[in-house]
Amino acid sequence: MDTVRVVRADRGAVLVVPADVPQRPTDQRHPGADQALDTMDSAAPVRVPLDHDGLVADQDGVRLPPTVGDVLVLDASAPGDQPHVHHLVPRRTALVRDTAGATSREQVLAANVDVVLVVEHLDPDPSLGRVERLLTLAWRSGAQPVVVLTKSDLVPDAASMAAEVASVAPGAPVHAVSVVDGSGLEGLRALLRPGTTLVMVGPSGAGKSSLVNALAGHPVMETGERRADGRGRHTTTHRELVPLGDGVLLIDTPGVRGIGLVADAEALDETFADVVALAARCRFADCAHLSEPGCAVLAAVEDGELPERRLESWRRLAREAAHQARRADARLAAQERARVRQWSRDVHRSLRERDRVEGRGTGRR
Numbered sequence: 001m002d003t004v005r006v007v008r009a010d011r012g013a014v015l016v017v018p019a020d021v022p023q024r025p026t027d028q029r030h031p032g033a034d035q036a037l038d039t040m041d042s043a044a045p046v047r048v049p050l051d052h053d054g055l056v057a058d059q060d061g062v063r064l065p066p067t068v069g070d071v072l073v074l075d076a077s078a079p080g081d082q083p084h085v086h087h088l089v090p091r092r093t094a095l096v097r098d099t100a101g102a103t104s105r106e107q108v109l110a111a112n113v114d115v116v117l118v119v120e121h122l123d124p125d126p127s128l129g130r131v132e133r134l135l136t137l138a139w140r141s142g143a144q145p146v147v148v149l150t151k152s153d154l155v156p157d158a159a160s161m162a163a164e165v166a167s168v169a170p171g172a173p174v175h176a177v178s179v180v181d182g183s184g185l186e187g188l189r190a191l192l193r194p195g196t197t198l199v200m201v202g203p204s205g206a207g208k209s210s211l212v213n214a215l216a217g218h219p220v221m222e223t224g225e226r227r228a229d230g231r232g233r234h235t236t237t238h239r240e241l242v243p244l245g246d247g248v249l250l251i252d253t254p255g256v257r258g259i260g261l262v263a264d265a266e267a268l269d270e271t272f273a274d275v276v277a278l279a280a281r282c283r284f285a286d287c288a289h290l291s292e293p294g295c296a297v298l299a300a301v302e303d304g305e306l307p308e309r310r311l312e313s314w315r316r317l318a319r320e321a322a323h324q325a326r327r328a329d330a331r332l333a334a335q336e337r338a339r340v341r342q343w344s345r346d347v348h349r350s351l352r353e354r355d356r357v358e359g360r361g362t363g364r365r
C-alpha cells in the first residue's frame with residue numbers, strides 16, 4: 001500500500017504526492033538517498049477521487065474531510081485502476097480554525113506541519129492583534145510558530161518594527177524579510193531542514209505566495225498586485241502544498257479576513273507568556289486582574305512595563321476562546337440529541353416491524 005501526502009484537497013478528490021520521504025536530516029542519510037528524494041519530490045501530483053461524501057476514514061473508521069498536509073494510505077490498485085483511499089493516518093499536528101457554523105465544527109487548515117509561519121506585512125503597519133491571534137492558533141497546532149514580517153524594503157526601520165512585534169511574540173522567532181532586496185531570506189532558509197513541513201498563514205496581500213516563490217527559487221504560486229488602498233486581493237484561492245525538494249514541504253494558504261480562534265487555554269498561555277508570568281505574582285490565586293489589591297498585572301500596566309493594549313488583547317482573545325468553547329459544547333450536545341432521536345426512531349421502527357411480522361397489532365390505529 002502506498003503512503004501519500006495531500007498536496008491539495010478539492011471537493012471530490014485530493015491531489016497527492018508520495019510521502020515515503022525519510023524524515024531524517026541530510027547528514028544521517030545513506031549515500032544516494034538525495035537523488036531518490038529529488039525524483040520523488042518532483043513527481044507530478046496524482047489525483048485520487050474521494051467517496052461520494054467527500055470524506056476519508058481514519059484508523060477507527062471515523063469519517064473526516066481530508067486536508068492539505070494529510071498523510072493517506074492508498075489501497076493497492078491494479079495497473080490502470082483508479083487509486084482509492086484506504087485510510088487517513090492520525091495527524092501529528094493540526095492547524096485548526098473555528099468556522100462558527102451551526103453544524104460544522106472546526107476546520108483543519110493544514111495537517112502534519114512542523115512550523116507555522118505567521119506572515120504579516122511591515123507596510124502597511126503590522127497588526128499586533130492579528131499576530132497574537134494567529135500565534136495562538138499556531139501554538140495550539142502543536143507546531144513551532146515563527147513570525148515573518150514582509151516588505152522590509154518599504155520601511156525605513158524594519159529592525160525596530162521587528163523588535164516591537166517580537167515583544168508580543170514570546171517564544172517565537174521573528175524574521176523581517178523582503179523578496180525585493182532579498183534581506184532576511186537566509187534566516188528563513190535555515191528553517192527549511194530536510195523533512196520539514198511549513199505552513200504560511202496571514203492576511204491577503206501580506207506576501208505569502210511571493211515568499212513561497214522566493215524560497216522555491218522559481219515561480220510556483222501566482223502573486224497579486226497591491227490595490228491602492230493597501231488591501232490584498234485574495235490572489236491565492238486554495239490551500240496548496242509545494243514540495244521544495246529534499247523533503248521540504250511548504251503550504252501556501254489564501255489570506256482570510258477573520259480567522260476564528262479555537263479555544264485552548266494552553267495556547268493562550270503560550271501567546272501571552274509574559275502576562276501569565278506577571279499573573280503568577282498576583283496576591284490572589286484567582287485574581288481577575290480587574291481591580292484586585294496586589295494585582296501584579298495591573299501594577300505592570302501602571303508602571304508601563306506591560307502595554308495596556310497587550311492586556312486588552314489577552315482579555316479579548318480569552319473571552320473569544322471561552323465563547324467558542326461554549327458554542328462547541330452546545331454543538332456537541334445538539335449532535336448528541338439528534339443521535340438519540342435517530343436511535344429512538346430506529347428502535348421504534350424495528351419494534352413496529354417485528355409486530356407486523358408476528359401479526360400483532362399495536363392497538364394504536
Ligand SMILES: Nc1nc2c(ncn2[C@@H]2O[C@H](COP(=O)(O)OP(=O)(O)OP(=O)(O)O)[C@@H](O)[C@H]2O)c(=O)[nH]1
Pocket residue numbers: 150151152153154177178179180202203204205206207208209210211222223224225226232233234235236237253254255256
Ligand atoms: N515591496 C515589496 N512587495 C512585496 C513583497 N512581498 C510581496 N510583495 C507584493 O505584495 C503583493 C501581494 O503579494 P502576494 O504574495 O500575492 O500576497 P499573498 O499573501 O499571497 O496574498 P493572498 O494570496 O491574497 O493571500 C504583490 O504585489 C507582491 O509583489 C516584498 O518583500 N516587498
Ligand SMILES: [Mg+2]
Pocket residue numbers: 208209210221222223235236252253254255
Ligand atoms: Mg497568495
Ligand SMILES: [Zn+2]
Pocket residue numbers: 279282283287288289290292294295296297298
Ligand atoms: Zn491580578
